[in-house]
Amino acid sequence: MDLYPLYNSLRISAISAIVVFFIGIAAAYYIAKLPRFIKGILDVIFTLPLVLPPTVVGYLLLLVLGPKRSVGSFFLDTFDVRLTMQWWSAIFAVTVIVFPLMYRTARGAFERFDENLADAGRTLGLSNSYIFWRIRIPYCRQGIIAGVVLSFARALGEYGATSMIAGYTPGKTATVSTAVYQLWRTGNDALALKWVLINIAISAVVLFILNWIEKPQRRRS
Amino acid sequence: MLYVNIEKKLDRYTLKAAFECDHNTLALFGASGAGKSMTLKCIAGIEKPDKGVIQLNGKTLFDSEKKINLPPQKRHVGYLFQDYALFPNMTVSGNITAGLRKLPKAERETKLRELINRFHLDGLEDRKPDTLSGGEKQRVALARIFASSPEVLLLDEPFSSLDTMLKLQLIPYIRGIIADFGGETILVSHDIDEVRQLCHALIPIADGVTADAQDTEEYYITLKEQFENLK
Numbered sequence: 001m002d003l004y005p006l007y008n009s010l011r012i013s014a015i016s017a018i019v020v021f022f023i024g025i026a027a028a029y030y031i032a033k034l035p036r037f038i039k040g041i042l043d044v045i046f047t048l049p050l051v052l053p054p055t056v057v058g059y060l061l062l063l064v065l066g067p068k069r070s071v072g073s074f075f076l077d078t079f080d081v082r083l084t085m086q087w088w089s090a091i092f093a094v095t096v097i098v099f100p101l102m103y104r105t106a107r108g109a110f111e112r113f114d115e116n117l118a119d120a121g122r123t124l125g126l127s128n129s130y131i132f133w134r135i136r137i138p139y140c141r142q143g144i145i146a147g148v149v150l151s152f153a154r155a156l157g158e159y160g161a162t163s164m165i166a167g168y169t170p171g172k173t174a175t176v177s178t179a180v181y182q183l184w185r186t187g188n189d190a191l192a193l194k195w196v197l198i199n200i201a202i203s204a205v206v207l208f209i210l211n212w213i214e215k216p217q218r219r220r221s
Numbered sequence: 222m223l224y225v226n227i228e229k230k231l232d233r234y235t236l237k238a239a240f241e242c243d244h245n246t247l248a249l250f251g252a253s254g255a256g257k258s259m260t261l262k263c264i265a266g267i268e269k270p271d272k273g274v275i276q277l278n279g280k281t282l283f284d285s286e287k288k289i290n291l292p293p294q295k296r297h298v299g300y301l302f303q304d305y306a307l308f309p310n311m312t313v314s315g316n317i318t319a320g321l322r323k324l325p326k327a328e329r330e331t332k333l334r335e336l337i338n339r340f341h342l343d344g345l346e347d348r349k350p351d352t353l354s355g356g357e358k359q360r361v362a363l364a365r366i367f368a369s370s371p372e373v374l375l376l377d378e379p380f381s382s383l384d385t386m387l388k389l390q391l392i393p394y395i396r397g398i399i400a401d402f403g404g405e406t407i408l409v410s411h412d413i414d415e416v417r418q419l420c421h422a423l424i425p426i427a428d429g430v431t432a433d434a435q436d437t438e439e440y441y442i443t444l445k446e447q448f449e450n451l452k
Contacts, residue, residue, distance in 0.1 A: 120306035122293035138310035
């Protein structure tokens with residue numbers, strides 16, 4: 001059994017989770033400082049991929065990254081790089097789909113932060129970046145780790161946008177989810193079932209980890 | 222010398238705080254929600270007044286006309302928060318060291334030992350704040366403030382979360398710390414007994430507006446008379 005789809009799915013999900021960790025935290029942190037009106041609009045835009053069908057996200061991405069479209073043709077002409085139908089093309093799709101999960105969990109965690117701690121840090125002369133990385137992030141770490149794990153789990157399950165932008169090439173762009181569809185479509189039911197079971201097992205493990213992280217830690221008094 | 226003359230529009234009233242404090246201990250005395258904490262936050266630079274001037278030892282911390290508004294990091298203000306605001310992810314040593322970051326690394330260790338001794342925190346160095354008692358938390362918060370060598374001390378209801386017995390022990394202790402400090406100290410309190418123990422002068426504040434400074438004992442007598450007339 002060729003394990004390439006598993007390897008490919010895991011690396012796409014891991015890279016997307018890391019990317020989304022940084023941009024999700026940045027978006028969640030900076031949006032809180034914006035005027036209410038802009039905040040409302042941006043919040044809707046940032047959350048849209050969560051509710052849109054993945055095919056719509058795939059379509060929109062192709063509209064930008066496709067070889068005959070603005071960004072896509074620029075990369076093709078200047079760097080001779082085609083942005084679609086590569087194994088890493090799926091990272092674009094998965095990152096966009098998964099971003100709202102990270103953004104919303106990080107925002108929820110930041111909202112529960114005790115601002116007095118940041119104020120205390122500032123009066124003590126601590127720099128804003130020290131306060132952010134050494135006080136704010138550790139305080140919110142439970143929510144942030146949960147966001148990353150949830151993003152990773154959802155990334156493993158992405159099918160719609162990925163199949164549109166990366167397609168299915170065995171040994172090249174195949175992921176677990178696209179492999180299941182292709183194997184089933186071509187009548188290879190037994191192998192499809194194996195991949196289904198592998199997928200369920202991985203997702204279950206990830207969700208166990210998530211529950212374990214989110215378990216409220218009892219405080220000693 | 223601390224000079225404050227500021228205005229800030231708030232939801233319920235407009236804060237108008239005007240007073241000065243010259244090498245002594247001054248209380249801001251008033252009911253909850255009268256604008257005491259907000260005044261301290263403006264001095265510390267956490268909140269920005271709409272207009273006015275704040276000066277400390279000849280240095281302008283805030284001046285709306287000259288468009289000066291120093292960040293809290295540059296104001297050298299020691300702010301004791303009501304709930305102490307200890308960093309929960311750091312140990313006692315970590316919290317105090319956070320205040321020492323301006324010092325060169327080599328000096329931090331000696332200064333840390335000195336503060337731990339001075340604030341009787343021996344044996345608690347590796348504990349996290351949520352395992353400490355109220356009195357211990359307060360000492361850690363004070364050690365952390367003195368680690369950052371403040372020029373003015375702002376005490377925001379320092380005894381409000383402590384029980385009476387602990388308060389009895391801590392008042393003389395805080396009095397000693399204020400005396401050692403020697404600089405300007407502003408105490409915010411709604412408890413006249415606390416104020417009498419720690420400050421000779423107070424500024425009454427009501428609905429965001431400060432009155433002239435008064436002698437604490439004289440103020441106490443008029444307050445007591447008002448109480449007796451109630452009977």
